[in-house]
Structure formats: structure tokens, C-alpha cells
Amino acid sequence: MKKSLKISFSILLIFVLIIPLAACGSSDLQKVKIGEVTRSIFYAPQYVAIEKGFFEEEGLDIELTTTAGGDKTMTALLSDSIDVALVGSETSIYVAAQGANDPVINFAQLTQTDGTFLVSREKIDNFSWEMLEGSTFLGQRKGGMPQMAGEFTLKKHGIDPHNDLNLIQNIDFANIAPSFSSGTGEFVQLFEPTASVFEKEGIGHIVASFGVESGHLPYTTFMTKDSYMEENNEIVKKFTRAIYKAQQWVDSHSAKEIAEAISGYFEDTDTEIIEMAVDRYKSQGSFATDPILDAEEWDNLQNIMDEAGELPKRIDYEELVNTEFAEGVME
Template sequence: MRLFTRSHRESSVRHPIPALVAGVLCLALLVACGGGSSVRPGGAPAGGNVPATGSAPATGSRSTGAAPSGAGAPSAAQASPASGGTGGAAPAAAPKPAAPAAAAPPKNLGKVAVVDAGTGLIYVPAGVALAKGYFKQEGLDVEITAAGTGTDATAAVVGGSAQFATASISHVVQAVEGGLPLVALAPAATEYALAIVISKEAADKAGVTLQSPLADRLKAVKGLKIGISSPGASTDKFIRYLATQGGLNPDKDLQLVPLGGIGPTRAAFKERKVDAFVRSSPDPEAAAIMDNGIVLVAGNRGEIEAMKGFQYTVYLTTRDFAKQKPDVVQAFVNGLTRAMFLTRDKGDEASAVYKEQRGKNVEAAIWNESWKNNLPAIAKDPIISQDNVKVTFNILKVVEGQEVKIKYEDVVDPSYAEKAKAALKDFKP
């Protein structure tokens, strides 16, 4: 089943808040009614944001028991030494040496499913935590899959087929505004790290290059067919906001084409069924090299002043799950925190382990350039900043044309991140 019919799709692009909530509720109902093991509608395999270079991204990855690195492993149980009797009784026979103390078994909090909206460089912490054994160290058996869109990832959590998801915080905002009890726990990317890729033919026709003023580059998208993941998604909001900054009317001057995951998006761009697309790294860099494109505007370049500090992707769950399983939520955030600290202190190592998971077939030059471009945006602190959320609310106000009426605490529960940061302050990756 497709999430959007043609007429629904068109109206959804004009009214993204109802579209997201309706989409989430529909998909949640499908999951609850046994609509299949895939979190994507229509039974398509889980996809993601890995460039289409000849192999599918790793999905359904599970911790393989690799020895975790760093401090914090469960301590061994300490046994009391045997002691001989004292007093007037006859001396007892020398006691046998005590058996070695058995190591305390690691805590077992069971299996949890995590659904990322994609597989690009805006979903790094959980992938690194899985690869390094940090979740296993916290007692969690974690499986990560990629859904293709934030709407699908969020729906998996609402429907109960996943306990956690990674998606744009705007999905949480819209869900809360629509009465769904979602909550953001920790950041994944702390800048609006998306990019607009345009074909060289379209750029030449518009008379723009990478050296053109930002205002001219923004105006160059007028009238183009632009691929987004889905209506109401962060890709949709990104291009709409930038269009307004270029003096355009998104509803009249843009032709937005929902394409779902990165596979169909890259194929449509390569075949020139669309003139441009919006996505996160490493796909823009790959399309520029492999598909004769230009990265026209990128949120991670710092050239869009109003977007600096935008809280982008977050790890989310439901408030009900957090209430029922606070130990699981804490363990999950602890694992994320270790991964963030590794990225902060040993970025090259984090890049290598994440590439092994999500970018095995990405050319080294493309990966390295993408990592360099996005490293400033990858979360290195587990607490979602109130200032960053304020920037997000300001951007959403422009895109939606109305104030965000909910508050930081309605969207974010920072308590797990605060505990993790305090407990792991001496953690050395």
C-alpha cells in the first residue's frame, strides 16, 4: 500500500503537519494489525541513504558479541575469604582454598529494535555504539534497520514494532502536536545537515555555479522537479525553507516529488526524472561525482546563518515505553553516549566503524569527504540543547506559517542523557 495517493500527496505537501500525523497513525495501525515485518509500506526492503554504488546497505544488523572497548564493564562479584574458627575449640582442619569468585553475569535487558530513517551520516551514534559493543556492554541486544523515511521510522515506534527510532525532531514536534506521546531522548545530528543536489544541466540553464551568491543559487531551483523523501519530512521542510529565503513560494514555484528512500531517489536523478534532490551525506557528494551533479546548497557548510545550531535528527521513543522500561531507555542512551564520546575523541575510528556498517561500497574519497563535511554536525554530547530546539522551532514557524505552541519539555526528556553524561564523564574510548 502506498502511503500517499496523488491527491493526498499534493495536499500533504501543502499541509505537512496533518500529513505526518495521519501517515504515522495509518502505518502504526498497519503494524498493529500484522502488516508484515518490514517497517516500510508495500513490503519493500528496508533502504537507506547509502549511495547506490552496487550493493545494498547493511540492515538488520545485530551485535555479534565483539569485545566492547572502554571502561564500564560489569565488575566481578567479590567473595569473602573463608576463615578458621577461634576460641577454645580444637583447631579445625586447614580449610580448603576458596574456589575462584565467579564473575557476575552481565545484565540482560533483552532485545530492542531501532529503526533509522536512513543510513547517511545523520544517524551515526547508534551505528557506532552497535559496532563497538557499547549496547551489549549495557545489557542490550540491539538490532538496527533503515526505513527510508522519518515517517516510516516514527510509525514503527508508534506501532510497537520498534522501541526506538532516529528521525528529524520535527516528526516528534508534529506527533506531539497531534496527540501522539513521542519524546526525544538524545541528538544524532545537531545541524540541518542536508544538501540540495542539482544536475549540471539545470545549473547551466540557470546560470549558477558553486561560486554564485547564495541568493542566486536559491533562486535557481524555481520550476525544477526536486526529489524529497516524503511530504512533511525534513527533506521537504529544508527545501521549502530555503525557497522562502530565495524569495520563492514553495507551493507555486517548486515541483516536489516524493521518492522515498535513497535508491529510488538516486535512480530518478541519474535518469533525469528529477532535476534535483535533497538528502544527507554521503549521497550529495556521490551524486556530484557519479551522476554529473552539483551540491548547490549544503546545511553543513555554515552558509545559511539562520540554520546554524538547528537540532536535526534525534533518538526517540514513546513516553509509555520510557515509563514502563526506564532501565532499557537508560542503557540505550548510555550506549549512545559512549559512541558520541568516541566520535568526539577519536573521529577517525568512529568513521571507520560506521563505514564498515553503512558504507562498505562507498568509494574512500567520497566517504572521507562526506565525513569531513559532516563531522561538525554529528552529536558529541547526549543532551539535546534548548537553544538548538529554539532554532528548530523558528525554522518550523517559517515553513508552517504558524508558531510552534508546544515547549521544549513537551518534546524532549533530557533526564536520561543527563544521567548518562554524569555517569560516563570519565569514560575514555
């Protein structure tokens, strides 16, 4: 009986000692809530940063939420539901143009090209952009970066998107792919992995890349409110360093290795499809290899917005972009 009591007491003592230590270890990590505008293979470096422990190495505990759409992502950031937003830089311009007292600052770029592809319902061996004339084109949401980059590309090839084809852009982002698969449109603008899934299933065929056509721009960037940046300077620096580590890892590893690392974020997608999508993005330079958003990219972004008639006013690069953290972690 005494022996039994001694064993029980020993076990209890172990728990008493271990639990506070575990709690202490957990509390050492500083929580950062990220809101991503959508779940996409396009954001592979972000998932790598989480899965490879780069955030944890910096003492950060990441809580990732998918906020569907740029407007919802910005609302979550402005209302403090999230600390950092991963969304197109155009949203920070929209907020600034409305006269925000606490502007949203871009501090770490993740992707540097458009991430969409042109998918044709019919297989086309020798595609040319003129083939879109007179067709029904299922585009992206008006005012969003995918749609603006899409219109920019069409105009670049001499196509007026509002007069030379039947442009559909009033369908919610989540319903664009289902609408095409159910028979709407002859062409559609899609992100990965949906584009590759459609191709594998024979629903459509990838014929061109809007990322290649529209050039470098701050397509998806980590941003936060100016007040959060001032109050959490060290956290933003650690966050940026973790992203830079992930960017370097993605740049130096194969599409297969990257696909294996991020597959848990796309449980309903075959690893083979993920690998194909990653390879497409890597081969066209969509993943930024460092977190610096440069002035030339910022100008290209505003030119594309202006071309689409969606630029409320030009905002100086220095007003909404802070490269201090990115430059610091790269030294």
C-alpha cells in the same frame, strides 16, 4: 574401545557445560529494538556505538531495523514493533498534535543540523542561491524535516520555493536520487553518501549545505513512548550512556577512523566516499557531541516547521523533551 568412550564422554561433558554458560551470557543482555528512519552516514555515531561495543558494555543487545520514512518509523514505534525510534523530532510533534495518550518523548539527540546538500547538475564555480530562481528543483517529501529545512533556507535567501522555481516534492525519498540521475531537475537536495557519489561519478556537483544554512536543530533524535520510558528507566539510561560514549569517540577520532568503523553498514560504498561524507558532516558540526536537546534547538525546529506551514501547533519543550538521562550520563 573404552578409551574412545571416555574421550566421547569428555567431549559431551564439555558441550553440556559450555552451552548453558553461553546461553546464560547471552540472556544477560537486554534487547532493544531500534528503528532508524533511513540508513545514512549522517547517523555515524549510532553505528559506532554498535561496532565499538558501547551498547554491549551497557548490557544491551541492539536489533537495528531501517524503517523507510518518518511515518513508517512512527507507526512501528506506536505499535510496539520497535522500542526506540531514530527519526526527526518533528514526528513527535505530529503525534502529540493528534492527541496521543502515550506521547513520544525525545531523550537523546544524535544530529544537530540538517544533513542534506544542494547538488547542481552543472559544475558551478561561484555559486549563489539566486541561481535557483526559475530552475527545476528536486526537493524532499512535503512535511519532512529535509524539505522544511530546504524551504527555510530558500526563503532566507529571498527565494519563494513555490513561486520562484519549479519545485518537485512528490517523489518518494528512495526515488529522488534515481530521478535526478535519470535527468529530472537542475538542482536536487541529497543526503550523503549519495551527494558525494554523484559528484565522483560526474552526475552532479555539491554547491551548498542546507545544514550550514538552517542552523542548529534536533534533526535526528532517539525517542520512545512515555510508557516505555517509565517501565524501562534503567534501559533508557544505559542506552543514552552508550550513545554519549559514541558521540565522544566520533568527536575525538578522524574521519578515516570513523569511516573504517562504520563501513560495514555501507557495503556498496567505497570507504573513500564514506570518509569524505563523514568529514563533511564533522566539519559543519552535524554530529551532536552530547545527547542533550536544548530549548533553543527545539524553538528553531518549530520556527522552521511554522515557516513551511507544517506546524500543527506549538508544543512546549518540557512536554516532549526529557534531558534527565542525557544530563545524568554526562555527570
